[in-house]
Amino acid sequence: MTVEYNPDQKIPHPAMWGVLYKSSTPFWEGVKNKKIMLQKCKSCGNLLNPPRPMCPKCQSQENEWITAKGTGKIYSWVTFNEAPHPAFKAPYAAVLVELDEGPRIVSNMVDVKPEDLEIGMAVEVTFEDVAEDLTLPKFRKAG
């Protein structure tokens, strides 16, 4: 099932990682509004994930943000049998989801046990408030 968080441990807000790089701010604004946003090159249409200031295909610095459908398939996963940090309670799985739009993102399943995971499993996004100031995109089995 989903990752259980240890309430005694503060999960650093992802915005922390935006101090040096501003490009991910719209993604986290989107998550707050329960949407997965993807950065798209205005010039060639390439989807840039994780976001970046220049398109690596055409070197354009003009981009926009689109809303992903929030559906995809499990591309791979790992199961942490020991917690790598006290913030998380093992065991839990981290899944790599290939979104239908193409980009792949890391997340957790909220309704599938690690032993029941399969590559190719159809999934859809859901949003979990893991702390007062932190919502994260998670996934559940589609359909």
Next chain:
Amino acid sequence: MLQEYMDRKYRTDNKPSVEANLIKNNVAIVGIGQTQYTKNSGRDELDLACEAIQNAVDDAGLKMSDIDGFDTFILDRLSLPMLINSLGTPNVRFSCEVSGGGGAGCAVAVHAAAAVATGQADYVCCYRSLNEASGHRYGRGDDFIEYMPVALTPNYGYIWPLGFVTPLGWAGVWGRRWMHEFNITREQLGWWPVVLREYAQNNPEATYFGRPMTHEDYMESPMIVDPLKLHDCCVNTDGAAAYIITTVERAKDLKQTPAIIAASAQCCPIEQEIQTIYQRPSISGLVETWYVGQELYRVAECGPDDIDVAQLYDPYSIGGIIQLEELGFCERGEGGKFVEGGDNIRIDGKIPCNTAGGLLSEAYLHGWNLVIEGVRQIRGTSYNQVKDVELSMVTGGPGVASSGIILRR
């Protein structure tokens, strides 16, 4: 690079000419040194570094004052000024910290070689010192600020809160995909750690010396980050290692048979941050290792069949086995079958690998111990000496900006 890799077509028309390569056959590793590898050194990393460097200088037949360059890779915790103050090297005119973490395991030698080949320095010392067993281990979940400036990126923000915080997890994701696409079995993976452990039984300096492991032991070991078991993962080591690079010309006056660099390569491909290579079209292979291999073969003018012994940077079994595929020692997707039973990577096998025990059974010195073993194989002084070694290959870590060298007599 990525396109060349996806097409499996290495282009030579857009690469510098082999004749113009100043490193090839002109630069050598002439001194090697290390401390004891332990679980609790009781000393600080600067202290350990001084001992390993002194040993390398003595081994080469140099004086400490001859050293005029220093090279390591990023995430080092000891201060270079403190090191210079301690060693008393009066003429340092070259220093370098290469990016890429473990991927730079050989890039450090590449950059040092470039420095001596171009006259930036005469004798460059490449050093690494770690208290990873008793002190801080890199890549733990809590080092996102203190030790890993690289972690302050949007990518890390996208993965950390999901509990996706250690190298085992990052690599396990592409490892599982590789296993899935090519039907690689758990039993097959186990042969890499088992053979390395065999090598360590002849190496009294190895962490696992005196502690053999059967394939059955491997299968029974606990799963840490599925698909990786305990014995798929590298050891934790306290210790230091160093080696010295100079020109082949200067090496003639020194004590040891030089390990001459026949080729050196570095590769910084797109989509490779901290092994999260997930936006690449395929994650069941390693573009950086393939590219390094192709470039090494191009410059050394040889192929995989000519390599007598290899030290492959293996923080986990999958990292070693996939490299066998990408370096052309076996076909793509055949790595599992290739290591099955272990004979192909044993001392009389097709390509003896990590003959001192590697990162899994000798020590986790960020690849320095692999370079040192690569040199020993050229000198004929390995604890698991391969017969008549002409060419000895060493690589850097997978899934990040990687590197490699081919050494010759």
